[in-house]
Amino acid sequence: MVLDVLVYTIxxxxxxxxxxxxxYFGGKALGIGEFPIVIPMLFAIVLALPLGIWLFAPLRNRATASIAVFDERRRQDREQLRSRLHGDNPRK
Structure with missing residues (x-):
């Protein structure tokens, strides 16, 4: 799970x-001399949000699936622990 989420994040x-x-370099090529790096970073973040969803759909789906498997395993472990704490026969 960690690897899938890490790959998607990177x-x-x-x-x-x-x-x-x-x-940034497109602005420099157009002749904009005073071009603070904050402006391209903000535009890049805004553009990367929808673009990343579209471009990285397979990575996102794989990360989501691995998180779902991890959550299901955790839920089953929690149910088993609760049944043992209540004195019920644990399900295997």
């Missing part, structure tokens, strides 16, 4: 970095 961060660099 992909989203790299998308923001690539978009920020493209916007």
């Amino acid at each position: 992909a989203r961060i790299l998308l923001v970095a690539v978009l920020a660099a493209a916007i």
Whole structure:
């Protein structure tokens, strides 16, 4: 689970970095001399939100599936612990 979520997170961060660099150097190429890096970063974040959802759908689906498996396993362990604490026969 951790690896899937980490890959998805890194992909989203790299998308923001690539978009920020493209916007920054695109502004420089257009002749904008005073161009603070904060402006391209903000535009990159705004553009990366919908773009990342579309581009990284397979990564997001894999991360979501692995989180669901982890949550189900945790839920079953919690139910088993509760049944043992109540003195019931544990389900296996």
